[in-house]
Amino acid sequence: MAQTLKYVIGKDYRPLTMLEAKSSNVSNIDYGANPNWVQARQYEDGLRQVFVEIANEDGTPFDLTGANVLFEGVLPDNEHKILDNEHAVFYEDPTSGKFRFDLPAQAFTVAGQYKQSFFRVMKGYKNIATLEFKLQVLADWVIGGLTPSDYISPLEKFFSQINDELLADKNKLKQAVDEFKQEVNDIQKAITDKSDAAGNMLDSLTQRIVTLETKIKNDDLFTNSDAVEYKLKINDEINDLKLSLLNTDKNLQTKATEISNKFDENLQTKTTKISDEFNEKIDKLNKTVTSSMSEAKTLVENKIAQMDNGVHGYPNANAIKQAYPNGAQGIFVAVDTGHQWYYVNGQWTDGGAYQSPRGNADATATALHNQMLDALDQQDKIWQRKLYVNVNTGEWLNDKNMRETQSNWCWTPYYTPVKKNSDYIFAGYDGVSANSKVVGISSVYINLYSSDKSFIKQIYTNRTNPGIFNTENAEYIRFSMSTNTFSDEQYPSLFKGNTLPKEIENDIYGLFDTAYKQLGNSLADFKLPPSLSLPKMANLPVQIYDDTLIEYAVNTDVIKVFLYDNFSNLIAKNNSGNGWRIPANSGDRALDFNAILGSSPENYWRYAPKLYRKQSKIFINEIPIDAGKGQNIKVLIIGDSLTNYNIYPNRAGELANSDENATIKFIGTRGDNTKHEGRGGWSAKIYTTRTQYNSYNNPFINNGKFDFSHYMNTNNFSDVDIVIINLGTNDVTLNKPDMDNDFSEDFKAYDEMISSIKAYDSNIKIALGSTIEPARLNNAHIDVKTRRQRWNRLMAKYCLDNNYTYIPYWFVVDPINDFKYEDVQIDDYNTATIRKVADSTHPADSGYKKMGDLTYATIKKLAEDIRTNK
Numbered sequence: 001m002a003q004t005l006k007y008v009i010g011k012d013y014r015p016l017t018m019l020e021a022k023s024s025n026v027s028n029i030d031y032g033a034n035p036n037w038v039q040a041r042q043y044e045d046g047l048r049q050v051f052v053e054i055a056n057e058d059g060t061p062f063d064l065t066g067a068n069v070l071f072e073g074v075l076p077d078n079e080h081k082i083l084d085n086e087h088a089v090f091y092e093d094p095t096s097g098k099f100r101f102d103l104p105a106q107a108f109t110v111a112g113q114y115k116q117s118f119f120r121v122m123k124g125y126k127n128i129a130t131l132e133f134k135l136q137v138l139a140d141w142v143i144g145g146l147t148p149s150d151y152i153s154p155l156e157k158f159f160s161q162i163n164d165e166l167l168a169d170k171n172k173l174k175q176a177v178d179e180f181k182q183e184v185n186d187i188q189k190a191i192t193d194k195s196d197a198a199g200n201m202l203d204s205l206t207q208r209i210v211t212l213e214t215k216i217k218n219d220d221l222f223t224n225s226d227a228v229e230y231k232l233k234i235n236d237e238i239n240d241l242k243l244s245l246l247n248t249d250k251n252l253q254t255k256a257t258e259i260s261n262k263f264d265e266n267l268q269t270k271t272t273k274i275s276d277e278f279n280e281k282i283d284k285l286n287k288t289v290t291s292s293m294s295e296a297k298t299l300v301e302n303k304i305a306q307m308d309n310g311v312h313g314y315p316n317a318n319a320i321k322q323a324y325p326n327g328a329q330g331i332f333v334a335v336d337t338g339h340q341w342y343y344v345n346g347q348w349t350d351g352g353a354y355q356s357p358r359g360n361a362d363a364t365a366t367a368l369h370n371q372m373l374d375a376l377d378q379q380d381k382i383w384q385r386k387l388y389v390n391v392n393t394g395e396w397l398n399d400k401n402m403r404e405t406q407s408n409w410c411w412t413p414y415y416t417p418v419k420k421n422s423d424y425i426f427a428g429y430d431g432v433s434a435n436s437k438v439v440g441i442s443s444v445y446i447n448l449y450s451s452d453k454s455f456i457k458q459i460y461t462n463r464t465n466p467g468i469f470n471t472e473n474a475e476y477i478r479f480s481m482s483t484n485t486f487s488d489e490q491y492p493s494l495f496k497g498n499t500l501p502k503e504i505e506n507d508i509y510g511l512f513d514t515a516y517k518q519l520g521n522s523l524a525d526f527k528l529p530p531s532l533s534l535p536k537m538a539n540l541p542v543q544i545y546d547d548t549l550i551e552y553a554v555n556t557d558v559i560k561v562f563l564y565d566n567f568s569n570l571i572a573k574n575n576s577g578n579g580w581r582i583p584a585n586s587g588d589r590a591l592d593f594n595a596i597l598g599s600s601p602e603n604y605w606r607y608a609p610k611l612y613r614k615q616s617k618i619f620i621n622e623i624p625i626d627a628g629k630g631q632n633i634k635v636l637i638i639g640d641s642l643t644n645y646n647i648y649p650n651r652a653g654e655l656a657n658s659d660e661n662a663t664i665k666f667i668g669t670r671g672d673n674t675k676h677e678g679r680g681g682w683s684a685k686i687y688t689t690r691t692q693y694n695s696y697n698n699p700f701i702n703n704g705k706f707d708f709s710h711y712m713n714t715n716n717f718s719d720v721d722i723v724i725i726n727l728g729t730n731d732v733t734l735n736k737p738d739m740d741n742d743f744s745e746d747f748k749a750y751d752e753m754i755s756s757i758k759a760y761d762s763n764i765k766i767a768l769g770s771t772i773e774p775a776r777l778n779n780a781h782i783d784v785k786t787r788r789q790r791w792n793r794l795m796a797k798y799c800l801d802n803n804y805t806y807i808p809y810w811f812v813v814d815p816i817n818d819f820k821y822e823d824v825q826i827d828d829y830n831t832a833t834i835r836k837v838a839d840s841t842h843p844a845d846s847g848y849k850k851m852g853d854l855t856y857a858t859i860k861k862l863a864e865d866i867r868t869n870k
Helices: 153-217 224-260 265-306 317-323 361-376 483-488 510-523 647-657 684-689 708-714 729-734 744-760 782-802 845-867
Strands: 002-008 037-041 049-055 067-074 081-084 098-102 116-123 126-132 134-138 312-314 332-334 339-344 347-353 381-384 392-397 403-411 423-429 438-440 445-449 455-460 468-470 476-482 490-496 532-537 542-545 559-564 579-582 589-599 613-623 632-639 663-667 722-726 765-769 805-807 821-825 833-837
Touching: 002 126, 049 126, 067 098, 312 317, 317 332, 317 339, 317 347, 392 445, 392 476, 403 483, 476 483, 532 542, 532 845, 542 845, 613 845, 632 845, 647 663, 647 845, 684 729, 684 744, 708 744, 722 744, 722 845, 729 782, 744 765, 744 782, 765 782, 765 845, 782 805, 805 845
Parallel strands: 002 049, 037 134, 312 332, 532 613, 632 663, 632 722, 722 765, 765 805
Antiparallel strands: 049 098, 067 081, 067 116, 116 126, 332 339, 339 347, 381 490, 392 403, 403 476, 423 438, 423 468, 423 490, 445 455, 445 476, 542 579, 559 589, 589 613, 821 833
């Protein structure tokens, strides 16, 4: 039997409270004139259907589109609740405001009147309405039925699934227990073996300590480093054994827990018993082995503590305190002063000049010196400026080894160990050079000392070989330099040898910590393009520009790029200071370029730490003038407005016409002196889909598709050897990054074009050009630059994956000086003029001609490949 409930949103009657109904199964709630009521008999299941109609206050149907309907109620026993979202049926269009609800059997387990009953209507996780109605359950005295319980439909469904899975898992659980029993037996044997091994190890350690004591009694040298190494080795053996036992313990615990957590009660009882029994065995064995290991470890440490095991040498007292903030046993010597330090009453105490307990002070000093040298031998850089924490300022050490007041000077108070008769070099970044190159530092005054730190003499670095000096018979040095040098030379540093380093790594943030952190927030993630090859004609120069080598940085003024040749020589910048000129006839070259983040708050450059350094390579592939000798080459260029301007195709054609080794001809339906297929505003997708665009007809479209054979036959072109596709600018502009950030649809268009070209002749060489950088005066157009750089990275990979030739036009066009500018008046009242970019997309003639040089070099390279059948 079905009943129909009708509601008007905002006018349905709802009782004020249910509190008075909580004492019995009879409800005295006054529902007033509410006509919405439902009656059912106990234990009815699915036969009680309620039809609901909802209207707005104006009488129009309430739109239930997207709504979720729940039935909620408190049973007459005032204990159990119903929450059901499974049984609402929209039997008409949801906009009609109608639905049917099939009440579940659990709703009729208790006779009496519901304490509360309503339908809740939800939309978008919001409660739109609660529709109250009176629900009465008539008693069934004939049969007994369901036991009252809470009914929450999502959980009921979940529990049903769990029950099915538990039944299916019983056999698996039994199998798991059997496997576990076998593993228990295996682990028992393994732990017994480990316990025996622990006892054997204790015997071995005892014997080794006896041998060690014999060595000491015979006055054989047993140094601190020997003792520490010996102790660490023993500790490692102990820890390895302990770790192995703990892992065994953990594996067993895990396995037992996995089994005991299963759901079947009988299996749980069995596995819990097994787990408990074995845990007891593990604890017993663990205590036995741990006791043996602890005994061995204590024995070793006590014996080593009783020995005269040498001294611990550190550069200075601060280094000792930092290494052992909570103290340590032994003798610790600060090498800079030669004083010994003890940890007494919770603090480190200066014990005065160190003398060996055996009276051999010279041997001890030599050992300390060698220990420091061994440490320094692991690094090329011996010392580096660290603000003013490692120097005394306002004075210097004179040639009598006396401290002398001297403004604008500083000196190092500690003794730096050096090797006798060895070359060292002071170097730093030159604050004057436009390239901030590494230079040797002249006028550093160096005081030389013997092994006992007795003063020998003073020397200095001069201008003949800046920064270089020889230690002669000295084993320690201290040095003085002007604070001007200390500050303005970037990170003055002391290196082994007499060769200037290519760069100086900055070990600290230093004085400009805050500035670097600010820079790092926005700029630390800059990138360099991947290593790639740049073809260059042997008889022509090529230009490379630093802004084009930096990707994703907002402000490239804070990043310097350095270019090095095959022999690690720094290549000087061009006249404009924003790039490099690789001259004619310079040969094949693998150029390293490094980009370093920094800042120039004053008149010289400061470098950020290594965190902000990047490195990559450019391989200059110099093409000989006789490349492709004897070949007749036909070339087709498909492009956009950069090609349509004619300038770079004409430059390539001009070079081809003067070529005495190969015959190069350009084909196409457009162009003046040199033919091509350039169309302003076109992209790869336009070439493959549009018959006309921007007033240009598409000669490649046939029956709605890119058809290269149709193009060749229609225009009576017999053949072509090289096809250059130089697009990208409009592909990037027309792309929607929120929908296709990887340009996948654009590269599908490239696939279609190239497949059609290869279908005409599979031997045709394919070359794909990059975009060029937009005009970058005053760091403009960073968003355009970043998007085009992403395109170029993907294009380079696309060429690599498909064995096409990549033409990096990006590198060779100057983003500052190869664009057109105009002087414009500031405004109507200010007659002064400012320089503005006239066209940020299309370069000036100088930029186009550089593109033409690169196009011609690429054609010559491919002509040689054709000649040699590559």
